[in-house]
Amino acid sequence: MHQQVVLAKGMVLMAIIVNQNTKVIVQGITGKQGSFHTRQMLAYGTKVVAGVAPGKGGITYEGVPVYDTVQAVLENHQVDATVIFIQAAIAKDAVMEALEAGIGIVVVITEHIPIHDELEFISYARRKGAILIGPNTFGIISSGKCQIGIPPNQFFIPGPVGLVSRSGTLAYEIAKKLAAAGFGQSTAVGMGGDCVKGLTFVEILKLFEADPETRAVVLIGEIGGDAEEEASVYIKEMTKSVVAYIAGKSAPPEKQMGHAGAIIRGGRGTYQGKVKALSKAGALVAEMPSEVPEIISKLLA
Amino acid sequence: MRIFEYMGKELFNRFGLPVPKGKVVSCADEAALAAAEIGPVVIKAQILSGKRGKSGGIRFANTPAEAKSIALELLGANIRGYLVEKLLVEEKLAVDQEFYLAVTIDEGAKSPVIIASNQGGIDIEEVPENRILKVHTDVELGMYPFIARNIVRRLGLDLGSQHGKELVKAILATYQVFQEKDAVLVEINPLVFSGEKVFAADAKVIIDPDARFRQKDIPYVEGQTETEKLAQDLGISYVELKGDIAVMANGAGIAMSTLDILLHYGGTPANFLDVVGGTDTETIARALEILLAKKPKVIFINIFGGSTRCDDVARAYAKVKKKGSGIQVPVVIRLVGTNQDEGWRILQECGIKAYTDMEEAAAKAVELAVHAPAGSSS
CATH class of the missing domain: 3.40.50.720 (NAD(P)-binding Rossmann-like Domain)
Structure with a gap:
């Protein structure tokens, strides 16, 4: 579609x-x-x-x-x-x-x-x-071409990395680190921080898989919901590499940390569960935001 | 926002879903009076937690004297970490059959879902998957009696029977509560058949906090600490934790990540605080004061300005520093993004240098917390 x-x-x-x-x-x-x-x-x-x-x-x-x-x-x-x-x-x-x-x-x-x-x-x-x-998204930015939303302009430069994130500021953080390491982004999409979303990880990953400008994808998730687990099913089929970072490793269960989506419920949506699903699907999971550009430079070297 | 069982039952009653006859009481004498009026009763502690039965929060009394002594025991008690302030004294029903019924939102399917089972009365997690019915509804189509009839039929009931008809009505009423009260969960476990009639014997209702502006008749239920309430009034998101490094960040994702990184370096965060996008100087200053009041060893401010502007954050810091007793604990500020240059200039005037890298800044915050003089933390 x-x-x-x-x-x-x-x-x-x-x-x-x-x-x-x-x-x-x-x-x-x-x-x-x-x-x-x-x-x-x-x-x-x-x-x-x-x-x-x-x-x-x-x-x-x-x-x-x-x-x-x-x-x-x-x-x-x-x-x-x-x-x-x-x-x-x-x-x-x-x-x-x-x-x-x-x-x-x-x-x-x-x-x-x-x-x-x-x-x-x-x-x-x-x-x-x-x-x-969205809703509750920073928007979408195709670097050097078009920015729709609220991301700070200066960290988004053209390049080979597709980026999709549930969180806005974490996406900026990682875009900045990527840019500093010399890797720009083809497009960065904010999926939004609410429980329900329009475009989902899978739909966005499919578009990156088909986009000739994108050589690798960074997926930024967080605890709560099962968007990352769902994404894992598709990541298995992808030819392009996916690097993931998940926020909320230290969050106490049953506490809501801001995003409506970030609630851990009944054992679903835990940090460990998401990392396991993503790793099994072949995604490379970064422990810290600073590891993302390190992994990307090895992949695209 | 979860509401108390008795509030949920008031809603059910208003939408035509029968509930057992009952009274909400806050002292033992009232409990005795209620029991004298109703007969044999069940006495239920009103706390915002499940598993009340297993923790002694649901008790039975045959006489007013028994009701009084149980009420004396329960009121003021602490059950599952909650103080019991109110009891629901309710008619003890003769239960013929128990069902599970809930309406909630399936995030993946992006639609409401009705969940029903004829194995009610126990935790739904313990019911085998093949005995749980899940029916998604189309928000554009809405709810119709035929949808409820199909559920009742699939639960194995005769649609021509009194029970079948009552259950159809109960499902429609439950959905109506979900829809009209902006609920994210309406759960009844159990929904019981008692004689010819159906009753909601329990009520777990969670209202979408973002819809409170149009649900003014629903009382505000507190499940938070004083500081968490203060933060909520400011429109910021705050959760208390047990460590000694107070944290302010913008965006839930980066705020969670900040806690993860502090722990990675061996520090312990005192809280989660997300100032949320587009916040002004005044709000950030008040958020900073909230953190100061908790007397942490170190404050770590981690801002990546998108709609939050760096100059607003720097001005907030300058403002709090100049006010009253100022800022007595070390503050580590990482500040990049929108209006960064102006923010840095303001901080420089205050004699503080901002960091650009969040890991480096987090490591510094941990180092300061570890070397903080004894007694500087509460």
């Missing part, structure tokens, strides 16, 4: 999901987060074509034309992707608006969205054949 989305536009599969031609809108462009990160995205070279802020249509913000609704944007612009900077209580409305209008890539930055709302828009996205990234 996702490959078709990319191929239908006649693009070469270099980096995944977004590239230098991706036209992006920002829902919630006039808010504190929305405006700050619109500036950052523009600075990175992302083609931000419009913003949405109900009641503020007609103004120009950060040099970008603002419209009242997504539909109004689509009457005037071609759009490939949207990024949602709308507060949690009303985020569902904004996500549904984008999906209903037919936008194919929806990046949901907002955290603390009620899980019942998330179930509804994830289900609707699936029906509309849209790629939904």
Whole structure:
């Protein structure tokens, strides 16, 4: 499904999901987060074509034309992707608006969205054949081409490593260490920190497996849920190497450490279980974040 | 957010799911009065924990005097680490059959799932897999009576019987509680047949904390320490641990990783603290004060600025340092990312140099904690 989305536009599969031609809108462009990160995205070279802020249509913000609704944007612009900077209580409305209008890539930055709302828009996205990234994600960045979300620009340079992470700041941490070791990233995707997610590890790994720019993949997981265990099943089939790092080795059981997804329940989702599943599937598991670039340099030397 | 059994049962009652006749009491005399009114009763300690039966938290009384003496024993007792402040005094049902019924969210399937078994009354983990029914629902389709009828049929009940009809209604009501109250779990174990009727004999309900803004009628249930509550009011995520290095990080993943790395170097974290993205100077300053109040040997701040900005973090440090008694414990700050240069400049003015590498900074924090003078920790 996702490959078709990319191929239908006649693009070469270099980096995944977004590239230098991706036209992006920002829902919630006039808010504190929305405006700050619109500036950052523009600075990175992302083609931000419009913003949405109900009641503020007609103004120009950060040099970008603002419209009242997504539909109004689509009457005037071609759009490939949207990024949602709308507060949690009303985020569902904004996500549904984008999906209903037919936008194919929806990046949901907002955290603390009620899980019942998330179930509804994830289900609707699936029906509309849209790629939904998040919620509670840092977004997606195809290095040197397009950044949609909130990652700090300076650590993402073009290169051969695909990166997918449940955690934002850990992804930045490891991207920075990789960059310092001379390894840039083809694309870095934030899967999101909530219990339920749009795009999953497996779907993202499949895209990296097919992307000629990506030579190896770094998977950053954490305790709780069974996303890493599920990913392991696919990693077994991959031709490209996967290096994994899992946070939460020292977390006491039954304590929730921030992410809604990071709860250890009934023995499932433990650090040991995840490391075992990943290792058995052939992934190389790093004990510390600093080991990730070391392993990558051995693999890609 | 888990709520007490009696609160769950109040919800069930409101949604038309029968519960045993009962009263919530907080003193022994009230327990005796309730027993006098109801007859033979079961007395259940209201704590946010399972396995109450095995730990003496569920008791039976035939007379008001017995109820009183059991209540005296239970109230104020500590069961499984929880202080018993309230009891639910409930009609003792004649149980003919026990079921397990739950609605929760299957993260992998990204949909709600109804879980049912005709082997209720014991831990569901102990029921063999082939005796547990799992039915996923489609959130766009929603819940329908036919879905409940299929479950009842597959549990082996006659849909024309009174029991069958009652069970269909119970499943629909349970789903409605899950849906309308933003629950992430509604679990009834056991759901019992007593005579012709069905009753929810227990209630384990967990409400999505992110939906509290639209579930205002559900009382706030505390299961946290004072500091954890303070942090929650600030919108930051905090969990108390037992070590002596206080930790502040941004992002749950990096915060967990920070704890892992401290342990790797032989240190012990005093807490988990995630300031969460986009936090301002004021909030970070208050978070820092929370850490100071715990009197750690060392404070380790590990910030990789994305939506959290380095200059905000540095300003928070400067602000707390200038205020009142200032900062008396060593602080190791690792600060990179958004607005890094400005953050470093502010820290330099405070006479502190930031680290760029988190492992190096963590090692330094551990070293300082190990060499801290005795008595500087609480």
